[in-house]
Amino acid sequence: MKSCFYLIIYFLIIVFTNACVPDGPDAIDVLDLVYTNFDPSYDFGTPATYSMPENVILIDRETVENPGTTPPFADFIISQAILDRIRSNMTARGYIQVNEFNDPDLIILPSITDGNRVFYEYDWWFWGWYYPDFSPVWDWVYPGYLPAAITSVETGTVLIQMTNPKELTSENQIPVHWISVINGIVSGSTGDNANRIVRTIDQAFVQSPYLTR
């Protein structure tokens, strides 16, 4: 009888403990994450103009199979939501958008990953269709900081790189002065995804107050 009593007590303890496990995320937007990093030696007040492509590319591999050809693009609604939001934030910070042929001080390159693992060192030639001076020997460099805190990102990531082709190094490295990684779970609703992207791009600029003229 006594052993039965203790068994009941232990059973109740186990049930009670399991029943009291705290709840985790109950909606996918609470998993949205906004990461930014920047080059501390760069004066973001110096550049006045920037250019940006008219589409957001979809990176589904690490290298381009046919350099110079147009890469796949992200969903049009999502693409425009991203570009519009970057544009409005950059305008609010005092930067002027110009055509890529008008010698912009900065180039902003937004992309979306569609694979399970995409590294920052993705192929330059993804942008070969857009910027006239891109060279196959160029490489990304992150002066003053390393975005290596996250070495790979999951599906549903918006990657925004702010580059400066005018400061190409002798080793053919182009500085990436600012980077934003927006990570989240992709929902089935394009509108919902677009709304979350807009909100998180705003957050990327909010947590980057140095991005101003």
Place this chain on the structure above:
Amino acid sequence: MLFSIQSFGQITYLKFNFAPMIPTGNTANFIGVPSARSGNIEYYMMLDSKFGFGGEIGFTSFFEKKSGETLTSGTLSVTGTQFRFHNLVPVMPAVIYFFNEPGSFRPYVSLGAGIMINTQRIEMGIFQERLNSFQIGIKPELGSIFQLSEFVAIKLSGKYYNTLGGSRLPAQSALGINLGFVVTQR
């Protein structure tokens, strides 16, 4: 023989406690929300009518959701909803002293010292940071046992857990209230 234990009718107390905890100090800086997800088991063997020894093993799970938190480290900033967890598992031998002889109402004081196993976890988006740390801690307690029958009692007490900080985790502390079911054996 270096010492001997006198068998004073060999009264033992086995306590199953519901133990709501209020974080204090560094623990409260990490999670500021009290937790009722907490319990412990104590066992004491009396050496005489007032003094005994035993120990405690318990479990407390603190949890707090922090929305829109921005973490900054150097040039890096990360914003998201944080899910913070902190589990405390005290494993502490203890001594107990009753202020009066066995009866229906027995106030007591006890002091435990041993190991506190800390597990801290921050979940943010798809990322997780986990930190485990074993710390030395003490646990003073003040309370009373209310004897309902020869073998059954209830207890009410207050405890304060405090640990020594280490390189991995600073000192942790929490205030606990114990409401317990006590099995007395003679």
